[in-house]
Amino acid sequence: MKDSFKKQKLGKTITTVFFVLLSIFYVFPVLMVLVNSFKVNTFVKTDTFGIPSGESFAEFDNFIKGMTFGGYPFASSVVYSIIITIFGTFLILLFTSMAAWYISRVDSTLCRVVYYACVFSMVVPFQMVMFTLSKTADTLKLNTPWTIPVIYLGFGAGLAVFMFVGFVKSIPLEIEEAAAIDGCSPIRTYFSVVLPMMKPTLVSVAILEIMWIWNDYLLPYLVLDRTEYRTIPIHIQYLKGSYGTVDLGATMALILLSIIPVIIFYLTCQKHIIKGVAAGAVKG
């Protein structure tokens, strides 16, 4: 008995040690970004894993250089990314939740067609529509950071509608009936009765959309007018992907700046993020 107890304890220690090693492997790449963002460019390639010191230490030069790197202000990229993510997520949350409520309560033939079209859109890869979508966006002038959220609402509606319909179906009708008897108009019923009840799903959908839009590269790359508007992923792709000499030090500095807010967001909303991901995955 005592023996098996010891064995179990040993097993747990081994697992813990293994996980510590695995964690180091997981953090290592991000750590390398930090290290190399303070390194002089030429040393990034020749001495990637060394700690910057002496002649390889660049102080804050990379960050200063990075601000106007590639002839484009990094601050603009940050602002555009923030505008598109916030505005896009807001549009999706508001309009898909309203539509989902309408779809499940009215339940007409049209509603079913819309619903199944939304489900269908989830299995269509972006490459299928990218060319025609970017042309449509151009024609309708949806190619600025202030209008591209409409495209996100359209292309991202599928998953959101699906998740909201799933939730609305679980809300007992009696509550809304009571509101109707009390003389609530549909608008009032929706905003003061239904919407507050949807909070958990709103949070889950918001998390999924934020993660998608913030990191999305190809859609804004094809839709936005790139000479004027670059989101963070587009900007970084420009720096690394362009021909000629690449300043790795400055690129790493910008990558570091772009992941710091993400990591802060993650650490503060971790519980919601993990729950949102689990909820979004179960949709299948």
Add this chain to the structure above:
Amino acid sequence: MKRKHDSAAVNSDMIRKPIQRWAPFFLWPMVAAFLIGFVWPFFHGLFLSFCKFQTTSNWEWVGINNYAKALQDQSFVYSFGFTAIFAVVSLVLINVFAFAVAYALTQKIKGANLFRTVFFMPNLIGGIVLGYIWSMIFDGFLAYYEKSILTDTGWGFWGLIILTCWQQIGYMMIIYIAGLQAVPEDMLEAAKIDGASGWQTLFKVTIPNVMPSITICTFLSLTNGFKLFDQNLALTGGLPYTINPDGTAVHTTEMLALNIYNTFYGQSSTSRGVAQAKAVLFFILVATLAIAQLTATRKKEVQQ
């Protein structure tokens, strides 16, 4: 959506009728955006796959010509094979590791929450940025051998695998943890009392109970593998390439999505019809996988 036959449906007319009058407010904004952002581009794309075109306004009907050309395109066929192998290898590695990690983390080890936080973190970082972070690291290692990830197909392939695993293990782990936590405690207890060994409990009790999670994760990692784009573009960009006897180039780490992209926006814009045909084939492939997943999940649900 089967409310109509419920007893509640009698009363729900009271709700339905007033809401219906507000369709322009509740339904139409979403539908309008959906038509612009999905429905129209989808059918327009489907139509253009049968045309020769450079811009959307200047097209000429060519029938299934584009499809024939797409299937004869060696770079497309090659990228399909490369992608399929990649998807299967990453599927196996991701799921084995993710399940193992999730299983260990649900065994009440110290710091489980911290580990979970760390393993999920890469999912928050976008594919482009991840690709460049790893390209720096791989090139840092390969610099000792005076090589680069861009010069060798094998390095490129395994680089993509490592990157994908690093990113997705944490994601699948979350789904497996949710599944494992739902395994009924009394079943595990009963197995223990009956004297089942740890492995027996794992294979006879735990795994059958998390089958739904396993189905979700395998198909998710499979479709993710087939759809991979950002990471591919940032890490290898499809390089290196070989030149065929007929003068066409095959990029040996180019996956399907990147191949379609390059056909659309590559040096010549004369092959856009072929690119759109490739995209339709790609869509059919991904949709088939998704439908297969749905049926498999449904079947499992019935069995339970």
